[in-house]
Structure formats: structure tokens, C-alpha cells
Amino acid sequence: MQAVELQNLSKIYPGGKQAVKQITLSLNQGEVFGFLGPNGAGKTTTVKLLNGMLIPSEGNCRVFNIDPVYEPEKVHAISGVVTEHAQMYDNLTGLENLIFYASIFGISSSESEKDANSLLKQLNLEEAKNRKLSSYSTGMRQRLSLARALIHHPRVLFLDEPTSGLDPESAQNVNRMIQLLAKNEGITVFLCTHQLRYAQEICTRYGLIEEGKLLVSGTLEELRAKILARITLCIRATKVPDMLSFKKIGDQQYEIDICSENEIPGIVRQIIESNGDIYAVSAKKPTLEDIYFALTSNAKEDLK
Template identity: 60%
Template sequence: MQAVAVENLSKTYQSGKRALHGISFTIEPGEIFGFLGPNGAGKTTTVKLLGGMLTPTEGHCRVFDLTPNENPAAIHKISGFVTEHAQMYDNMTGMENLLFYASIFGMSEKAGKDRAQELLDRLSLTEAREQKLSSYSTGMRQRLSLARALLHSPKILFLDEPTSGLDPESAKNVNTLIRHLASENGTTVFLCTHQLRYAQEICTCYGLISSGTLLACGTLEELRDRVTTHIPVTIHADYVPENLHLMKKEPGIYTAAVTAETEIPNIVKAIVESGGRIYHVSAGELTLEEIYFRFLEKNKQKEEHK
């Protein structure tokens, strides 16, 4: 059973705005899926459809075989949501908020308290547990919202920009927690984010969306293969034979552009056989950020030629 299955999903809001144009993708259980795209791409709309908060205009979506808008209660039992505007109670303390939601999730008082304490500790909120939410900073609220989403140990966690208001250290803590959840408990994570560096650190696969259209889906390697035609190779050597046609960048540093990594050993062999000594070889790889911009650029060019 797939964790998420989206098929030809479209959403047009009442205003007439078509936010999603027939997107299709699947996510296997245990994956950390990074859903990436510019502002207004349709990420939050997709999360709301998967949470049963919106009804598709066309197409289908399923979360662990459940149809969200037909069965929202069952979806919320197995899912945790951290949305852009987490609403909790300002006049209650962090602990009181969590205990309140634990009771809504049907947890016993003892189980709720133990789990709340564990999550407050893991999210560095132990000291703030008895403080009213009104005194919490944006980052503290976001972490408490994550704790709330995790109270009932969901099978799948939807995170809509969970680290946007967090300082680098808190963002790192949240990312470590997300990674632990996936590796220890097999929790599936659906992560909408603009923070591509963090995404590359924790995600196991990606979906790239722009203007309601899915541009690409796959692992980093799969996406990289789709946009990379040449791999830049840098070689530090005291001599290279001319017939290799390497570019001399500066004395002792040569560059080449190969179409596959398997070409690199042949270049190295040819240099060594001609008497050259090699000190260093490195092959450049596109980062997630570079891949993301290449896909957006490709899409822009496609749109302009329409």
C-alpha cells in the first residue's frame, strides 16, 4: 500500500483560480518526500486536499488507501499536520495545550502527559512547558505545533514549511527529529519547503511543482540525471597528454566535461600512462538548489514557446 497516491488531481477554488492542474505522483511508506515549489505553486492546496480539508475538483488522492474528503476523521487519526498558521490556545501553557489535544486524540491522561513531556524535551521546550503560549516566540510556537502533530504517533506527518520561522539551531533540531521519526518509526513525511539546503539533507525523494503543474518527481539522483548533460571534472596533475583535449584552467589544473562518471577512470588512466602525476580529481555534482532552478528554467522556456 502506498502512503500517498495522487492521480490527475485538480483543484479550482470558488474564485475561479485553478491552483492544481491534474498532478499525479505516489509516495512509498517511510519516505521523506520534499514537495518543492515557488510561492503560489499549489503545495498548501495539495496538503489540504490530502488532509480532507478541501475536495478535489477532478482526480483522486489517497492516504494509506483512505480517501481524505470522504473520511477526514480516519485521515486525522493516522496523520499529523503542521500548517502555516498553527492555531493553538494563547491563554493556556504549552503543556496544557498538548494535554488538551491529547484528550481530543483520545489518549489517556497518563499516556498524553508522558508523550507530551517526551516531545517537549525532544523539541527543546522543557523550560517553556509551564509558560502561557502568549509568551512564546514564533519559533517556539512552531515547535509546539510539531509536538501537537506528533502526539498520537501518526503514520504520516504533513509539514508545511515547518522550519520557516526557526533559527538555524532550532531548524537543525527539527530536521534531526524528522529524520529520526522516519528511520526509527517508519513515519512517512510530506514536507513542503523552500529551504532547499535542509531539504537535501533530510529528504529521500522529491516532487517539484510550479503553477499547479508537477515538473518532476524522484530521488535526487533521478532528478539530477534529468537535468545534467555534462559532469564537470577537475584534475590536478603535472602533465596531461594533448590528445585528451582538457581545458587548462591554470598551471597544473585541468577541466573536462564528461557525459558519464564512467569516463573519468579512462581519463585518469590516459594521464598516468603518458607519465603524468595526478594529485587530485573531483567531479562536480548539481545540488538540489541547482537542480530546482534548472527545472524551473526549463519550464519557463517551455511556457514561453507555447
């Protein structure tokens, strides 16, 4: 059974804006799926459809085979959600908030207190746990919202920009935690983000969405093969033969785009045979960011 499934999913808001256009996609259990796209692409709308907060205009979606339109409470019982503006209670402490939200899922305070304390510790909120939420900073609230999403041991996590307000250290900590939840506990993660470098560190597969349409999905290697199958070879050498059409990018620094790693030994041999001394060779594959920009600009070209 797929953990999350979207079939021909579409959403037209009252007023006529089509925010999601016939998206078909599925996530295996334990996957950390990066759902990427520019502002207004339809990411949050998709998360809301998956949670039953919005009703599809066409198509359907399922979380462990449960349709959020018909059984939203069952979807909520097995999923945790972190949205951009998490609502919690300002007049309760961090710990009290977690215990309260656990009680909504029928977990007694004696049961939830241990988990709550452990989550607060993992998210570096231990010292603040007995302070009222009204005294929390934005980043602290965001971390507490992740703890809230995890308090009932969900099988799926929907994370909408979970690290946008976090400092680099907290963001790294949260990303590490997400990765471990997937790896050790088999939690499936649907992660909407603009932070492509973090996404590349933690996601196992990606979907790129623009103007409501899913442009492509796959692992980083699959996206490289489909979108940008070039490798940049960087060489530090005393000289390179002109016929190789290297670009000089600095003192004794040269770059050339190649199609396959198999070209590297031949290039190195040619440099040596032309009496060049080589000090360093490295091959750079396109990053997720490179692919994202190549794809979104291609999509714009296609629309012209």
C-alpha cells in the same frame, strides 16, 4: 497499500485560479517525500486537499485508502499537520497545549503527559514547557507545532515548511527528528519546502511542482538521470593537456563536465602522460538545487 495517493488531483479556487493541475502521485509507507516548488506553485493547496480542508475540483486523494472528502475525521486521526500558521492557545503553556490537543484525539492527560514531555525534550522546549505560549518566539511556536502534530502518534506527517522560521541548529534538529520518525517508526512524511539543501539531506524521493503541475518525481539518482546527467570533474594538477578542454578555475584548479564516471581514469591517464602532476581529483554530481534550477528554467523554456 500506498500511504498517500493523489489521482488526477486538481483544484480551481472560486474566482478561477487553478492552483493544482491533475497531479498523480503516490507515497510508500516510511518515505520522506520532498514536495518542492516556487512560491505559489500549489504545495499548500495540495496539503489542504490531502487533509480535507479543501475539496478537489477534479480527481481524488487518499491517505491510507481513506478519502479526506468523505471521512476527514479518519484522515485527521492518522495524520499530523504542521502548517505555516499553526493555531494553538496563547493562554495555555506549551505542555498544556499538547495535553489539550491529545484530548481531542481521545487520549487522557495521564496517557499524553509522558509523550508530551518526551516531545518537548526532543524539541528543546523542556525549559519553556510551563511557560504560556504567548511568551514563545516564532521558532519555539513552530517546534511546539511539530510536537502537537506528533502527540497522537500519526502514521503520516504533512509538513508545510516546518523549518522556515528556525535557526540552523533547530532546523537541523527537526530534520534529524523527521528522518528518525520515518526510519524507526515507519511514519510517512510529505514535506513541502524551499530549503533544498535540507531536503536533500532527509528526503528519500522528491516531486517538483510548478504552476500547479507536477514536473517530475523520483529519487535523487532518478532525477539526475532524467534532468541533469552530468558530472563535474575537478582536478588540481600542475597542468592539463589543451585537447581535454578543461576550464581553468583557479591556480592549478581545473574543471570539466563529463557524462559518466567511466571517463575519469582515461582523463587522469592523459594528464599524467602529458607530464602533469595530479594532487587531487573529485567528481561532483548535481545537487538537488542544481536539478531544481535546471528543471524550472527548462519548464520556462518549454512555455515560450
